Amino acid sequence: MKITLDELQTLIAVVDTGSITAASAQLAQTVSATSRSLSRLEEKLETTLLRRTTRRLHLTEEGSEFLLQARSIIHSVDQAEEQMAARRNRPAGRLRVDAATPFMLHVIVPLLDGFSTRYPEVQLELNSNEGVTDLLEKRTDVAFRIGTLKDSTLHARPVGVSRLRILASPSYLERYGSPSKPSELAQHRLLGFTQPESLNDWPLHDAQGNVVHIEPSTASSSGETLSQMALAGMGIVCLSDFMTHEHRRSGALIELFADTKLDVRQPINAVYYRNTALAARIVCFVDYVIAALKNKPFR
Known part of the structure; x- marks a missing residue:
């Protein structure tokens, strides 16, 4: 059978983005390449994972079950890579960051070039939401929130005021x-x-x-x-x-x-779930933001 990690990542990207076109953009490949990868996966599994209509994609029952396994496999690979990178004191892997648009634009974005230069193996994925988002639902590693926190299940690190x-x-x-x-x-x-x-x-x-x-x-x-x-x-x-x-x-x-x-x-906090095994990439990013903002005039 020999399913590849690229094929698993294609399936996950298509489901998460909601379309083959959007997944292609996220994966930095052509639409035809994404479609072929998805078709190869279905051929190897000898089952239909996604039903395609003119407007949207729907997971089949088999597709829903397989998606859970695919996510687990990719997560395990990410963890293995991160553990090896941690041995070399080099944080690595994808880091999903969420913040309100103004904070993202005025605070986070100006720091990204310096952070990426220092930690080139950390792949940043930035999302902006005006309201409070569910970190698990949005698959977010760390979020920056302004104001009093209400969710007691979150661990918070003060960033500033x-x-x-x-x-x-x-x-x-x-x-x-x-x-x-x-x-x-x-x-x-x-x-x-x-x-x-x-x-x-x-x-x-x-x-x-x-x-x-x-x-x-x-x-x-x-x-x-x-x-x-x-x-x-x-x-x-x-x-x-x-x-x-x-x-x-x-x-x-x-x-x-x-x-x-x-x-x-207003207090500003970096938040993540208490039961999250705190990855090196989260620690280094939050530490970098806190250090960079230490002498900012708005603190």
Whole structure:
């Protein structure tokens, strides 16, 4: 029979991406090569693993059972490679990293070149999600989360903290004026989040001493989108320093209520499952991020 690892990886890639075309891109090969590899595997097994329609692929019952074995085999090979690399003090293997888009763009991406130079045998796979993702479901090794953690099954390593600030562009302030007290925010265009609602609690106290909760004029699930809107003069926003410190330094965004705002700092953690055998590649990546961010201005 002589099934190859490439054929197993092809099956896994097709299932995970949902199409032969997407799997081909992930595997860096042609669509025809991916299709042939899948067909060879089915011929060797003398069974149909996937039913193909014009819109999607469906695993057969035999395909579902075989996929579990295929994943187990690939995982075992990855572990064996990693153990040998660890003996040489050279972390290796695929590392799947998840973070919200702003943190990925402003914090993680600038560090990747240096990390890859130091650890060339670690293959990074980056995914961005605005909400909290299931690490097991998304097959994620380590995720960076901002704010208070709620999942007690996760192990967390503190990466840093980032202050919240209320900001607007010079063009917005020139056009609409600058609010001098929290009650005046109601007369302004406010940019906020669709969810969770807690992100629309701004670091200010109202006249009664309560934390100010804003009703956004325009809302988005993405902090990066809100940042770009604020830069375009579309309203006042409350965002974390890790994604705005360069804009504040250049004067593209101006801080409001600097003397009266509350000192609210969001914790940033690297998280992974407690029952995960902590791979060398996870340790080296988290250590690298923590060391690189040690003296960042948003800490």
